[in-house]
Amino acid sequence: MIAPRPAEGPALRLGGLRKAFGSAVVLDDVSLDVAQGSITGLIGPNGAGKTTLFNLVAGVVRPDAGSIELNGAPLRGTAAARAARGISRTFQEIRLFPTLTALENVMVACQDNRGQRLGTAVFRWARTAADQRATQGRAEALLDMVGLADLADRLPTELSYGQQKRVGIARALATGTGLLLLDEPAAGLDPDAVRDLAALIRRLSREVGTILLIEHNLELVREICDVAVFLDAGRVVVAGDPAAVLDDPRVWRAFMGL
Numbered sequence: 001m002i003a004p005r006p007a008e009g010p011a012l013r014l015g016g017l018r019k020a021f022g023s024a025v026v027l028d029d030v031s032l033d034v035a036q037g038s039i040t041g042l043i044g045p046n047g048a049g050k051t052t053l054f055n056l057v058a059g060v061v062r063p064d065a066g067s068i069e070l071n072g073a074p075l076r077g078t079a080a081a082r083a084a085r086g087i088s089r090t091f092q093e094i095r096l097f098p099t100l101t102a103l104e105n106v107m108v109a110c111q112d113n114r115g116q117r118l119g120t121a122v123f124r125w126a127r128t129a130a131d132q133r134a135t136q137g138r139a140e141a142l143l144d145m146v147g148l149a150d151l152a153d154r155l156p157t158e159l160s161y162g163q164q165k166r167v168g169i170a171r172a173l174a175t176g177t178g179l180l181l182l183d184e185p186a187a188g189l190d191p192d193a194v195r196d197l198a199a200l201i202r203r204l205s206r207e208v209g210t211i212l213l214i215e216h217n218l219e220l221v222r223e224i225c226d227v228a229v230f231l232d233a234g235r236v237v238v239a240g241d242p243a244a245v246l247d248d249p250r251v252w253r254a255f256m257g258l
Contacts, residue, residue: 009036009071009072010033010034010035010036010069011034011035011036011037011038011070011071011178011179011209011210012032012033012034012057012068012069012070012179012210012212013032013033013034013067013068013069013072014030014031014032014033014053014057014066014067014068015031015066015067015068015069016029016030016031016065016066016067017029017030017031017053017056017063017065017066017067017068018030018063018064018065018066019049019052019056019061019063019064020064025234026049026052026234027049027052027053027056027063027234027235028233028234028235029066029235030049030053030066030231030234030235030236031066031236032229032236032239034179034210034212034227035210035226035227036209036210037205037206037209037210038205038210038211038226038227039201039202039205039211039213039224039225039226039227040210040211040212040213040225040226040227040228040229041213041214041215041220041221041224041225041227041228041229041242042212042213042214042215042229042231043214043215043216043218043221043228043229043230043231043245043246043251044230044231044232044254045232045254045255048231048232048233048234048254049231049233049234050214050231051183051214053231054089054181054183054212054214056068057075057082057087057179057181057212058079058082058087058089058181059075059077059078059079059080059081059082059087060079070085070086070087070178070179071178075087082176083175083176084176085176085178086176086177086178086179086209087176087178087179087181088172088173088174088175088176088177088178088179088180088181089172089180089181089182089183090165090168090169090172090181090182090183090185091168091183092183092184092187094156094164094165094167094168095168096156096164096167096168096171097156098155098156098157099155100155100156101152101153101154101155102143102148102151102152102153102154102155102156102159102163102167102170103136103139103140103143103152103153104139105156105167105171106139106142106143106167106170106171106174107135107136107139108171109139109170109171109172109174109175110135110138110139110142110174111135138174139170139174140152142170142171142173142174143167143170145170145173145204145207145208146166146167146169146170146173146200146204147166147196147200148163148166148167148170151163160193161188161189161193162189162190162193162196162197165185165189165197166200169182169185169200169204173204173208177208177209178209178210179209179210179211179212180204180208180209180210180211180212181211181212181213182201182211182212182213182214182215183213183214184213184214184215184216185197185201185213185215186215186216186217186220187216187217194217194220197220198220198223198224201213201224202224213225218246218255221242221246222242222243222246225242226242227239227240227241227242228240228241228242228245228246229245230245230248230250230251230254232250232254237250237251237254238250238251
């Protein structure tokens, strides 16, 4: 279940990406290398273009210009095609099915990864007993990976917000384990839950592979990321060691509105 890592070259390479919606240029000439097995934090004020960059990598929208490579090969096609290449993603909204248990929520994602439409998969479980056992086994392994093996039979309403986010991560991993895109994973979490999340992300980096995350909790970025990338007005302003990036006056001016 652990994704193989190529020996050389970046996991993800963005070259000259540009994206506009009408007259509004959201990303302008964004180039970035994400190293194999690294945790890279994407930071910036609201409207900087972070989510659009995620959408381009995930295949939700197409760039107007530029290139995206995964493990040295061009990354094209739909979101489903990107998932087949090992890209998985969480969202700011957790989007769990409220009437399904944590295990069933992950099982649905496992089934969807085999080519079923997600909505259909909710109502049509695996076609054979063997498929059912395999799906359940994989979902149980993913819940164990995020530390929720003992809560597999709980409904989302019986889980804390932080635990619900972990189910969301497990569901994402069901669709791919080559590149994990985490969209504001610490949003809404209390300090204890953020500490637990930091430990989980470090472990996932070791066990799964490369992680690119959008995050407004700058101390979390400082603590867990190998590289921080500051995006503002659709451009990469500075990238490098998180401590140096977070101490850059341009970063503070942007976040403090100065």
